[in-house]
Amino acid sequence: MTVGQKVLVIGAGGGVGSFAVQIAKAFGANVTGVCSTGKVEFVRSLGADTVIDYTREDFAAAGAQYDVILDTAGNRPFSVLKRALAPRATLVLVGGENGGKLTGGFERSLAAPLLSLFSRQKYKSLVSRETYLDLEALASLIEAGSVKPAVDKVFPLAEAPAAVRYLREGRSLGKVVVRI
Numbered sequence: 202m203t204v205g206q207k208v209l210v211i212g213a214g215g216g217v218g219s220f221a222v223q224i225a226k227a228f229g230a231n232v233t234g235v236c237s238t239g240k241v242e243f244v245r246s247l248g249a250d251t252v253i254d255y256t257r258e259d260f261a262a263a264g265a266q267y268d269v270i271l272d273t274a275g276n277r278p279f280s281v282l283k284r285a286l287a288p289r290a291t292l293v294l295v296g297g298e299n300g301g302k303l304t305g306g307f308e309r310s311l312a313a314p315l316l317s318l319f320s321r322q323k324y325k326s327l328v329s330r331e332t333y334l335d336l337e338a339l340a341s342l343i344e345a346g347s348v349k350p351a352v353d354k355v356f357p358l359a360e361a362p363a364a365v366r367y368l369r370e371g372r373s374l375g376k377v378v379v380r381i
Contacts, residue, residue, distance in 0.1 A: 202269060204229030209260065209285065212273030213249060214240030216376040217295055219351045221271050222247040224339075227347035233267070235260050235274075243374045247351070261285045271295065271327075283322065291323040351375025 202208065208225045212218040213234030225232045226248040234249035237256055244252045253260045261277075266287040273295040282292055342348040353373040356364040361379050368377050 202228040202230050206230045206268040207233070207266070207287075209233045209235065209267040209270045210249075210273070211235045211260075211271065211277065212295075213244045213247070213252070214374055215273055215371075216373070217273045218271070219244075219247055219375040220348065221273070222249050223348040224342065225269075227342050227345075230269075233260070233265075237371070239372065240374060243351075266290070269293065286322050289321050291325060293325050293327050295327045352378055354378070355380055 202225055206225075206229075208230040210218050210221045210225065210232060213222050214236035218234070218236070222232050222234050222244065232249045233251040233253060234244040234247070235253045235255050236244050238254050241252050241254050261281045261284055265285065267285055268287050268290045269292075270282055270286060270290070271293045272282060275294070286292055339348065343350070351374060353375050354364070354367065355378045356367075358379055358381050364377050364379050367373060
């Protein structure tokens with residue numbers, strides 16, 4: 202990410218999205234967050250320049266194009282995401298979608314690198330491989346106050362199933378933690 206890039210974060214109010222908004226802002230990007238009505242103010246508080254409530258507005262219908270789209274929600278058709286990308290932009294898919302018999306919902310993530318071969322746009326799947334340098338950079342952003350981990354709820358280990366149910370409901374603002 203570079204200064205002035207237009208970044209769209211779909212799922213901006215969730216655990217991954219809340220970090221993505223803040224990190225993009227820390228690097229000087231112009232950030233648009235997409236979330237549900239109940240998360241609009243939270244996403245705004247993370248520093249998003251623009252917040253789109255997907256229950257009221259379709260981010261792709263306005264015709265805006267982005268340099269980077271980070272899709273943490275996994276439920277937008279690939280064709281819609283491609284239309285919202287600038288000609289030489291990057292789409293990053295995080296996680297899986299709704300099931301799938303063979304791949305458990307990772308169809309788009311598996312196809313993305315192959316589709317990139319035939320386009321000026323780049324399609325990538327985020328596979329987390331943290332390094333010491335990555336963690337050091339994140340710690341620096343946190344120490345500088347540019348990134349603040351957003352923890353919605355903390356569950357004791359005995360209530361881990363309740364934590365998973367809470368996450369599945371999609372209401373959490375940021376991260377949900379299970380304390381060991």
